[in-house]
Amino acid sequence: MQKRSPYQRTKIEKISRSELVKDQEDRWRLLTPSGKSIFRVWIMGIVTEKYTGENNYIGLKIEDGTACIIIKSWEGKLDRYNQWDKIEVLGQVQISEKGEEIEVFLNPDIINPISDDNWFLVHRLKIIKQLQKADMNNGIKPATISGVDIGVVSIEDLKLKLIKTVRELDTGKGVSYDQLVASYPDIEEEQIDGAITELLESGEFFEPKAGVYSSAIDS
Numbered sequence: 476m477q478k479r480s481p482y483q484r485t486k487i488e489k490i491s492r493s494e495l496v497k498d499q500e501d502r503w504r505l506l507t508p509s510g511k512s513i514f515r516v517w518i519m520g521i522v523t524e525k526y527t528g529e530n531n532y533i534g535l536k537i538e539d540g541t542a543c544i545i546i547k548s549w550e551g552k553l554d555r556y557n558q559w560d561k562i563e564v565l566g567q568v569q570i571s572e573k574g575e576e577i578e579v580f581l582n583p584d585i586i587n588p589i590s591d592d593n594w595f596l597v598h599r600l601k602i603i604k605q606l607q608k609a610d611m612n613n614g615i616k617p618a619t620i621s622g623v624d625i626g627v628v629s630i631e632d633l634k635l636k637l638i639k640t641v642r643e644l645d646t647g648k649g650v651s652y653d654q655l656v657a658s659y660p661d662i663e664e665e666q667i668d669g670a671i672t673e674l675l676e677s678g679e680f681f682e683p684k685a686g687v688y689s690s691a692i693d694s
Contacts (some may be wrong), residue, residue, distance in 0.1 A: 481668035481672045481675075483672065485513075486599075490518075491542040491579075494507075516565075519564075519589060519595055520538050521561050533549075533554065535556060537562070544580065546580070547582060552586055553586070563588050565584050572653075591693055630666075630669065630673070636659070637655060637671065643658065649689055651687050654689070
């Protein structure tokens, strides 16, 4: 399976245990106990239930041994999947409010079947590695390209550099994730993932399509 970013690998339990809060613009947010926003996630699990409804609605209940969550789509993305299928889902956390009822679910961007159970182990190991890196790296290490200091010393510096790079490379169709990673070969990919995720969450970046980014800020 091809790697796609920036989505945060996570156990479903982390989503279910996070806190629902409203931001300054009265929008719902899902926050971890450490105050981190959960927006784009990468999960793996087993389909335990399938739901269908009007307007091409399909819902899948996914369990991974820690908790469960519903994946919803009205675009036909879930047609091929059925109960007991093993899948990976890269998607966006959505929060729906109907009266006093608040529902958290995922809107899938990318879905892949899993044929080899070893991928579940790989997924768990990558989650552990991701957590270890977060503990060791509170900021961005200084980086140089060909001996020239590009001045990236913090997450905020990296975000500014990424915005500038997208503006320079975008010819109208956006800039791919691979292009951004290639632009900063001395910075760890996980750190670039984190910066892009924050830019998407803040609205400074948007995706014309999955894995392609444009700047929402006028130059």
